[in-house]
Amino acid sequence: MWLISQPDSMILQIKADPNAIGQECLEKVCEKLEIGAEADYFGLRVCPGSGPGRWLNLRNPLDPHRIPGGRLDLRVKFWVPPHLLINEPTRHQFYLHAKLDLTEGRLVVADLEVARRIVAYIAQAEHGDCDPDMPPINIYEECEKIGPQGEKPDDHVEKIIDYHCEISGMRASQAEYRLLKEISNLESFGEELFFCKPVTQFNNAHNLYSHLLYHAQPVEEPRARDDQEIDGGATVGCLAGGQNGGGCGCRLSTSVGVGPHGIVVYRPACNGEQEIGVEKQSIKYTVIQRAQPLRRNFQLSYVTAEGHEATLNVKMATSGQAAALYRAVTEKHAFYCCETVRSDVTEQFIRDLKGTIASIFNDATTLGRRYVFDIRRTCREVHDNARRAAHQAAIDAHHHHAHHHAQTRARRAERGTDTKESRSRSRSGEAAMACRVCMDAPLDTLFLPCRHVACCGECAPRCARCPLCRGEIDKCMHIFLPVEYEKNPGVIIK
Numbered sequence: 001m002w003l004i005s006q007p008d009s010m011i012l013q014i015k016a017d018p019n020a021i022g023q024e025c026l027e028k029v030c031e032k033l034e035i036g037a038e039a040d041y042f043g044l045r046v047c048p049g050s051g052p053g054r055w056l057n058l059r060n061p062l063d064p065h066r067i068p069g070g071r072l073d074l075r076v077k078f079w080v081p082p083h084l085l086i087n088e089p090t091r092h093q094f095y096l097h098a099k100l101d102l103t104e105g106r107l108v109v110a111d112l113e114v115a116r117r118i119v120a121y122i123a124q125a126e127h128g129d130c131d132p133d134m135p136p137i138n139i140y141e142e143c144e145k146i147g148p149q150g151e152k153p154d155d156h157v158e159k160i161i162d163y164h165c166e167i168s169g170m171r172a173s174q175a176e177y178r179l180l181k182e183i184s185n186l187e188s189f190g191e192e193l194f195f196c197k198p199v200t201q202f203n204n205a206h207n208l209y210s211h212l213l214y215h216a217q218p219v220e221e222p223r224a225r226d227d228q229e230i231d232g233g234a235t236v237g238c239l240a241g242g243q244n245g246g247g248c249g250c251r252l253s254t255s256v257g258v259g260p261h262g263i264v265v266y267r268p269a270c271n272g273e274q275e276i277g278v279e280k281q282s283i284k285y286t287v288i289q290r291a292q293p294l295r296r297n298f299q300l301s302y303v304t305a306e307g308h309e310a311t312l313n314v315k316m317a318t319s320g321q322a323a324a325l326y327r328a329v330t331e332k333h334a335f336y337c338c339e340t341v342r343s344d345v346t347e348q349f350i351r352d353l354k355g356t357i358a359s360i361f362n363d364a365t366t367l368g369r370r371y372v373f374d375i376r377r378t379c380r381e382v383h384d385n386a387r388r389a390a391h392q393a394a395i396d397a398h399h400h401h402a403h404h405h406a407q408t409r410a411r412r413a414e415r416g417t418d419t420k421e422s423r424s425r426s427r428s429g430e431a432a433m434a435c436r437v438c439m440d441a442p443l444d445t446l447f448l449p450c451r452h453v454a455c456c457g458e459c460a461p462r463c464a465r466c467p468l469c470r471g472e473i474d475k476c477m478h479i480f481l482p483v484e485y486e487k488n489p490g491v492i493i494k
């Protein structure tokens with residue numbers, strides 16, 4: 001039994017065979033949540049009690065010894081703009097994860113006006129229309145970490161209420177879509193961070209992005225050298241006194257962000273009140289030539305803007321973090337930039353001790369084989385697959401509807417109610433008692449002063465003259481048909 005936690009803290013219990021792989025577990029979760037057609041956007045994350053979490057490799061067997069308590073988190077692994085999401089349940093799961101990252105500070109919004117709109121969208125999706133006399137203050141307080149931190153203006157809550165009132169009448173699904181549209185424009189959208197030192201309350205994504213906002217002055221990117229060695233063994237930080245003391249209060253190590261377009265190396269360079277800044281180096285996927293983990297080091301070779309080959313070496317806290325960074329770079333590059341996943345990515349594997357010994361005698365054995373990557377489709381392939389699945393579902397629903405009508409007609413024919421006489425009698429009865437305007441709803445309105453009954457309650461107010469005698473209509477009166485008309489099978493009563 002596996003316990004899968006959703007971003008809204010709801011727990012799903014999933015039963016899987018002892019030898020099942022992670023992909024089977026994810027598919028069962030997505031089937032319950034009705035997001036199976038777009039399951040490739042999601043992943044299962046292992047979050048141990050201490051240290052950073054890691055993505056479960058879905059192509060390998062589930063190992064209870066490496067998953068504490070049998071608990072996994074369902075999270076969005078590959079972020080895409082909301083217009084690429086086909087199904088409403090998928091957009092809802094994206095919204096839940098986005099809200100979690102926003103409220104816990106992992107996704108930082110720099111613009112205060114954008115932050116207010118996001119809070120208003122969350123309140124509309126969670127609470128509904130805003131009552132200015134009783135606004136959902138509890139939701140506003142829950143979203144306190146959204147936007148630039150520090151002292152807020154006095155009219156901050158009032159402006160959120162104004163935004164909330166402006167979108168009154170908006171459906172919850174539409175509000176969720178608007179929120180996803182807002183965060184898709186953020187610079188850090190879809191970026192996964194890897195810190196060179198363990199993540200703490202002072203060394204995390206929220207502190208890093210807040211640091212970048214606090215030191216907003218432009219800093220030149222470091223000039224590429226033939227060999228850049230980044231040792232993440234030490235941290236640097238601003239004054240511990242916080243903003244009032246001349247610093248932002250952060251204490252960060254070097255980190256690497258892996259996003260949809262490339263990687264970004266963040267090197268905080270704070271030294272008390274002097275030389276406060278940050279070095280931010282962006283490397284696009286298109287210029288990367290080679291990447292590999294070497295124990296604790298992550299090594300990257302790329303081409304600079306001048307056309308020279310440069311090497312980037314980042315020393316991580318553990319060899320597992322270096323391997324996780326290598327995996328993230330390879331998988332995100334394949335997902336966002338490639339037309340299809342190449343075989344040299346899907347076929348990479350390592351062996352454990354038993355598999356290594358067995359491979360000495362039989363190199364083709366699968367014993368102890370563990371795949372390095374679990375990506376199956378690219379972004380384009382996932383989108384096309386979801387569209388085909390939605391189209392096929394619409395066709396199946398149409399065929400089911402037609403089959404249901406055919407069975408209904410067959411049952412009527414067996415009871416003798418589908419004969420020619422009954423059909424003609426039914427049509428004549430329907431025509432006699434149907435509205436003369438829409439020919440659908442039953443007659444239930446009397447026109448005065450001509451006293452003709454010719455329309456239903458919806459069509460009568462739109463008539464200036466009687467459809468039968470063309471006389472002026474002074475008044476409409478709702479009438480009730482006798483009970484025997486309701487028992488007549490040839491009359492439609494709605």
